[in-house]
Amino acid sequence: xxxxxxxxxxxxxxAEGLTVEELLREKVYTFPxxxxxxxxxxxxxxxxxxxxxxxxxxxxxxxxxxxx
Amino acid sequence: xxxxAQGRYSRQILYxxxxxxxxxxxxxxxxxxxxxxxxxxxxxxxxxxxxxxxxRIVDRDVVDLTNLQRQALFDEADARECxxxxxxxxxxxxxxxxxxAVEPIVADLDAGNIVELLAGADLVVDGFDNFEGRFxxxxxxxxxxxxxxxxxxxxxxxxxxxxxxxxxxxxRCLQPELPPTGSTPTCDTVGILGPAAHLVASLxxxxxxxxxxxxxxxxxxxLITVDVxxxxxxxxxxxxxxxxxxxxxxxRFEFLDVATSPATELCGRDAVLVRSAAGxxxxxxxxxxxxxxxxxxxxxxxxxxxxxxxxxxxxxxxxRTIVKGTADTATARGLVARYFGA
Numbered sequence: 001x002x003x004x005x006x007x008x009x010x011x012x013x014x015a016e017g018l019t020v021e022e023l024l025r026e027k028v029y030t031f032p033x034x035x036x037x038x039x040x041x042x043x044x045x046x047x048x049x050x051x052x053x054x055x056x057x058x059x060x061x062x063x064x065x066x067x068x
Numbered sequence: 069x070x071x072x073a074q075g076r077y078s079r080q081i082l083y084x085x086x087x088x089x090x091x092x093x094x095x096x097x098x099x100x101x102x103x104x105x106x107x108x109x110x111x112x113x114x115x116x117x118x119x120x121x122x123x124r125i126v127d128r129d130v131v132d133l134t135n136l137q138r139q140a141l142f143d144e145a146d147a148r149e150c151x152x153x154x155x156x157x158x159x160x161x162x163x164x165x166x167x168x169a170v171e172p173i174v175a176d177l178d179a180g181n182i183v184e185l186l187a188g189a190d191l192v193v194d195g196f197d198n199f200e201g202r203f204x205x206x207x208x209x210x211x212x213x214x215x216x217x218x219x220x221x222x223x224x225x226x227x228x229x230x231x232x233x234x235x236x237x238x239x240r241c242l243q244p245e246l247p248p249t250g251s252t253p254t255c256d257t258v259g260i261l262g263p264a265a266h267l268v269a270s271l272x273x274x275x276x277x278x279x280x281x282x283x284x285x286x287x288x289x290x291l292i293t294v295d296v297x298x299x300x301x302x303x304x305x306x307x308x309x310x311x312x313x314x315x316x317x318x319x320r321f322e323f324l325d326v327a328t329s330p331a332t333e334l335c336g337r338d339a340v341l342v343r344s345a346a347g348x349x350x351x352x353x354x355x356x357x358x359x360x361x362x363x364x365x366x367x368x369x370x371x372x373x374x375x376x377x378x379x380x381x382x383x384x385x386x387x388r389t390i391v392k393g394t395a396d397t398a399t400a401r402g403l404v405a406r407y408f409g410a
Contacts, residue, residue, distance in 0.1 A: 008300075008302060009302065030223070030225070031222075031225070031252065031253060032251060032252060032253075033243070033247055033251070033252050035242045035243065037304060037306075037307075040305050040307060041307060042241070042242070042307050042310070060302070060304045062227065062291060062293055062302070062304055063225060063227065063293070064220070064227065064242065064243050064247075064252075065220045065221065065222045065225065065226075065227060065252060065253065066197070066198050066199045066202075066220060066222070066247070066252050066253070066254055066335075067106075067197055067220060067221055067222035067253070067254050067255040067260055068103060068105055068106055068107040068108070068194070068195055068196050068197040068198075068219065068220055068221060068255070068265075068268075
């Protein structure tokens, strides 16, 4: 079964059981340091591998950067 | 408020959330800007034009030709004269709005001076170009209960959020650990677009003005990201402050206890910042006499710049030297010892 989640405001289809870690691997992001929110809750770094996504989840991926 | 002030600020006084009362609050406000590069210079100009009464601008570097692509407050003369950014900014801002008191401070913000430099500020605007500075600022602001506007940018991308201690998540709620040096991109490694820096600086200035006028923070807290190339703007609702945050939750301020190291690589710039063991006020005249036969020399009221071979050493009044042409801290310290005897 495929799920539809929202990643940074865009619909994203994925397989059931997908974790946040797998999603991040699938989407190739430019910058290394990411902060992830699922349904407005912060996903701590040590929970990225264990957090399973569900149909309708809203994922926001934000980059923290050092420049200025 | 004087007739002149009514006229000068009329277009923002017309904006109801500011009005005459808000303008008076801006005039009474004190803001610290930590860094005066792509973000700090643009934010400083917006705040000065808006009539924020007192701006303390702290920056450790001089204006360089590579800054002019985005740092609209500076010009070629500043780079030629090798003016410290804080000093150049104060001069330009005085011509833009003489009513604003601008206090330029040429220094490296560290655990030893940040609390003192923060004293009296209603708000801090983040103009840092590195994570170390921001983690230090976050600790200082949470401990001293001073709000700060985070802004950062590289490439075409930028981020901003207002941190109000106790009310919104702090930087370490989002990122508990300091990223290792060299692990993240910087403006010197992946570049930076002028519009990205200006857009983030504008977001910072807007959040600053709103806080100074109304003490208003978005509720719930919000983080904005922008990409000026892909034309994407992302609005992320943040959770409440984390009770397990090492800084605002557990109130451990470890970055305020970090001993300042004698030399720091300036990431991606092929340069090293060397701090003097001898302390402040080097004798520029004596040094100039000694160095003139050995290489190319420039001296002004603020810095002594000496070029020998592929190395360029810029010595500041507070005893710091920025050594360009090496990323190796030991080599840089060796050059400082050899030429400046420190």
